[in-house]
Amino acid sequence: xxxxxAEENGRAAEVGxxxxxxxxxxxxxxxxxxxxxxxxxxxxxxxxxxxxxxxLAAAEELGYRRNAAAHALGAHRTRTIGxxxxxxxNPLTADVLDAVQAEARxxxxxxxxxxxxxxxxxxxxxxxxxxxxxxxxxxxVGHRLPDGADAAFTADCPAVIIGSDHRxxxxxxxxSNDDVMGAGLAVDHLVSLGHERIACVxxxxxxxxxxxxxxxxxxxxxxxxxxxxxxxxxSFTEDGGYRGASQALDLPERPTALFVVNxxxxxxxxxxxxxxxxxxxxxISVVGYDGTRxxxxxxxxxxxxxxxxxxxxxxxxxxxxxxxxxxxxxxxxTRLPPSLIERRTTAxxxx
Amino acid sequence: xxxxxAEENGRAAEVGxxxxxxxxxxxxxxxxxxxxxxxxxxxxxxxxxxxxxxxLAAAEELGYRRNAAAHALGAHRTRTIGxxxxxxxNPLTADVLDAVQAEARxxxxxxxxxxxxxxxxxxxxxxxxxxxxxxxxxxxVGHRLPDGADAAFTADCPAVIIGSDHRxxxxxxxxSNDDVMGAGLAVDHLVSLGHERIACVxxxxxxxxxxxxxxxxxxxxxxxxxxxxxxxxxSFTEDGGYRGASQALDLPERPTALFVVNxxxxxxxxxxxxxxxxxxxxxISVVGYDGTRxxxxxxxxxxxxxxxxxxxxxxxxxxxxxxxxxxxxxxxxTRLPPSLIERRTTAxxxx
DNA sequence: CTGAAAGCGCTTACAG
DNA sequence: CTGAAAGCGCTTACAG
Numbered sequence: 095x096x097x098x099x100a101e102e103n104g105r106a107a108e109v110g111x112x113x114x115x116x117x118x119x120x121x122x123x124x125x126x127x128x129x130x131x132x133x134x135x136x137x138x139x140x141x142x143x144x145x146x147x148x149x150l151a152a153a154e155e156l157g158y159r160r161n162a163a164a165h166a167l168g169a170h171r172t173r174t175i176g177x178x179x180x181x182x183x184n185p186l187t188a189d190v191l192d193a194v195q196a197e198a199r200x201x202x203x204x205x206x207x208x209x210x211x212x213x214x215x216x217x218x219x220x221x222x223x224x225x226x227x228x229x230x231x232x233x234x235v236g237h238r239l240p241d242g243a244d245a246a247f248t249a250d251c252p253a254v255i256i257g258s259d260h261r262x263x264x265x266x267x268x269x270s271n272d273d274v275m276g277a278g279l280a281v282d283h284l285v286s287l288g289h290e291r292i293a294c295v296x297x298x299x300x301x302x303x304x305x306x307x308x309x310x311x312x313x314x315x316x317x318x319x320x321x322x323x324x325x326x327x328x329s330f331t332e333d334g335g336y337r338g339a340s341q342a343l344d345l346p347e348r349p350t351a352l353f354v355v356n357x358x359x360x361x362x363x364x365x366x367x368x369x370x371x372x373x374x375x376x377x378i379s380v381v382g383y384d385g386t387r388x389x390x391x392x393x394x395x396x397x398x399x400x401x402x403x404x405x406x407x408x409x410x411x412x413x414x415x416x417x418x419x420x421x422x423x424x425x426x427x428t429r430l431p432p433s434l435i436e437r438r439t440t441a442x443x444x445x
Numbered sequence: 446x447x448x449x450x451a452e453e454n455g456r457a458a459e460v461g462x463x464x465x466x467x468x469x470x471x472x473x474x475x476x477x478x479x480x481x482x483x484x485x486x487x488x489x490x491x492x493x494x495x496x497x498x499x500x501l502a503a504a505e506e507l508g509y510r511r512n513a514a515a516h517a518l519g520a521h522r523t524r525t526i527g528x529x530x531x532x533x534x535n536p537l538t539a540d541v542l543d544a545v546q547a548e549a550r551x552x553x554x555x556x557x558x559x560x561x562x563x564x565x566x567x568x569x570x571x572x573x574x575x576x577x578x579x580x581x582x583x584x585x586v587g588h589r590l591p592d593g594a595d596a597a598f599t600a601d602c603p604a605v606i607i608g609s610d611h612r613x614x615x616x617x618x619x620x621s622n623d624d625v626m627g628a629g630l631a632v633d634h635l636v637s638l639g640h641e642r643i644a645c646v647x648x649x650x651x652x653x654x655x656x657x658x659x660x661x662x663x664x665x666x667x668x669x670x671x672x673x674x675x676x677x678x679x680s681f682t683e684d685g686g687y688r689g690a691s692q693a694l695d696l697p698e699r700p701t702a703l704f705v706v707n708x709x710x711x712x713x714x715x716x717x718x719x720x721x722x723x724x725x726x727x728x729i730s731v732v733g734y735d736g737t738r739x740x741x742x743x744x745x746x747x748x749x750x751x752x753x754x755x756x757x758x759x760x761x762x763x764x765x766x767x768x769x770x771x772x773x774x775x776x777x778x779t780r781l782p783p784s785l786i787e788r789r790t791t792a793x794x795x796x
Numbered sequence: 797c798t799g800a801a802a803g804c805g806c807t808t809a810c811a812g
Numbered sequence: 813c814t815g816a817a818a819g820c821g822c823t824t825a826c827a828g
Contacts, residue, residue, distance in 0.1 A: 116805055127815045132807060142813055162577040163523070164805030166514035167820045182539040183738065191533055195560065199567070204574050207558040209546065216550070223555050226513040249508075332742070365743035374744075387534070391683070392716035393725075393745045467821055478799045483823060493797055515821030518804045798828085805820105812814085 115156040124152035135160070166228060174204040175414060176224035178243075180236025182209050184330065184358055185386040186403060190235050190256055193407025201415040203230075214241045221246060231414045237330055237356075238300035239263075252417055254410045257401070258302045259427060267426040269410040273302055273383075276399040276432035277309025278316075280353045280381040283397070283434050285317050288443040289351040289379060292319070295328040295338035295363055297355035303330070306355055306383060324349060328359055335359025339366035343378070350443045351379040357389045357398055364396075364439070375441035385435055395437040402430050466507040475503035486511070517579060525555040526765060527575035529594075531587025533560050535681065535709055536737040537754060541586050541607055544758025552766040554581075565592045572597060582765045586758075588681055588707075589651035590614075603768055605761045608752070609653045610778060618777040620761040624653055624734075627750040627783035628660025629667075631704045631732040634748070634785050636668050639794040640702040640730060643670070646679040646689035646714055648706035654681075657706055657734060675700060679710055686710025690717035694729070701794050702730040708740045708749055715747075715790070726792035736786055746788040753781050 117131040124131065126145060134141045134149040141149075152158075166172045175198060179187055191207070198205045208224055210217030217240035224232060225246060232253040234243065239255065244263050247253035252267070259270040277294075284292050294310040297303030307325055314323045324345060328338025335354055342349055343366060352367075354360040360382030367378045374380050382389055385400025409428055417423050468482040475482065477496060485492045485500040492500075503509075517523045526549060530538055542558070549556045559575055561568030568591035575583060576597060583604040585594065590606065595614050598604035603618070610621040628645075635643050645661040648654030658676055665674045675696060679689025686705055693700055694717060703718075705711040711733030718729045725731050733740055736751025760779055768774050 118805080128806085129808085129815060140813060145813080159573070160577050161518075161579060161805055162574075163514040163517035163579060165577075165807080167512075167518055168805075168807035170820070172514070182542055183536070185534070185536075188533040191560070196563070199570075205559075206574075207560070208556075209542070209558070212547070219550075222510070223513075223557075226511050226516075228512060228514060332738075361742045361744070368743055387683075388739075388742075391712045391739075391745070392719055393712070394742070469821080479822085480799060480824085491797060496797080512821055516823080519821075519823035521804070807820085
């Protein structure tokens, strides 16, 4: 027995990738053919119970583990979906991914995650990697699509976008919230607190930013505040929020409230307020967007427009997996209603 | 031309996975053998420049994309490393992953991410998936290892653990910070502010929690505060921090300061303080651990023990990829020094 | 520099 | 219920 142990150790000492047992090894040990091993491992129905047991035992003893590459090549399926994440630092991502993963698992799909965002080339490479893996579908989460994703998705595999509804790509399925409406909710809330000079710290060129900006403008006009409209450039990051808010606070007619493109940027905006010796919400009210856990953290208590993040993740995964399994899916573009979550970064305006 | 377009569309309308072009198609179009296509695509040296150009052009025209599964099977390599993430909600994760990914890319390795944490079975499944993919190495980030990871790692592929140094698994490579020292830094800081009744909101059974707890105890004794030692049960989540802090604040001798196992839990702890009508830092000082971006967010301003997260990610990836490329690597266990980041959740104790 | 051939580890009709 | 055989899309010696 000691000798046997030594032999096995000798094998582990080999250079290069360890030679792992294959179905051929399992077949030999169980005294059956490779085909039968394959069948048994797939839980195929017509394998004699005893044979199956023997095969499973042999596999177990050998420490057999399926080779995903070989399986994919033979089966012409991977049963895995790829998740493309734009920004791992955005707390929205974790909330959505939890739900996506849970639903995918429930439907017996595996998921692999890949993260882009560094630059366009890197993003493209990550997407390419997913496609090379032959994932059967892709879920993208973020406020915009990576360059060229549009074409890649439709041509090569079904995709659903979470959080962003691109009007320019009507053929792509998506699960998003109504950003125009959400921005309106934020403005309504601020106006109800007596604010008039409400500035919008924008998110740049992305589809989501555009809709939130649009919703802000529309709502301002609806309240007869068209003249007070002020959009300053920002981004979906803390940093962008800081810069945008700084600019807004330096406006000749200083705003009394800031509607910021997302929760993360709102953090930066609050820092900018503080750096000017002002305070939230006494001097400046701040409203974010997304309804992430971050906003809810006690010392922050950010008033924000909440998206049904978990629901969005679940629906997206359900739709994609359903489609892959040949279910008839409903409409390709789902748009859920947002809701205002009032906390303590907004207050009645001082006269 | 119109007819050709129609034909191509007809193909896309097929049921099931779309038939994608293979090297065989490329070979035919370029008028060479499959072997040559394979060589050209790998940028092998001895392919005639013109042939190479023709092949590349043909591939481009056909929209050829390598099949990762077939490649892996033929090449006996995947050149990808798997990243196992314990908790996507912990902001530490994003910081570390950014660095890991950047370094891996630099060394021409791909990375795929997988997240566990739901329950032991799910974790085990995620790990298994990575192994089935035949990733060449694994990086695990979190305060503990998934069940059975130990055996899987050593037997099947090299691994390096980020953030947690398991004394029970001396054969596993790791990049971590000195948790005992870090906890000491926190206590020293609090003591220097006059605190004596310093409670520790613990993280449970994990290796990291144990070391931080241990460091706390040692430092308390060093300061002659052995009698004031109070460890309450918590976890690495907001929720755990809330519960732990609640318990600590209900102690007969109420502490004046809380050393919480990590930044996320510290958020919960601050909520607990507030819910008792107390305030941070006037009534209770709070120190976290990790030095995540979360702690630095302005309205939070958490005093915390900072780990060199980015450096840790980079070193871990460098070590793993280096090892895979046959470089001689130094020590398997790197331990970096933490440092105190003082912000505004700690203050001099009131007499 | 180029091609024919074998092999990677699976799956899947097809016979029996 | 079981096995022999072909095939998936690549890579890699081996000849030429």
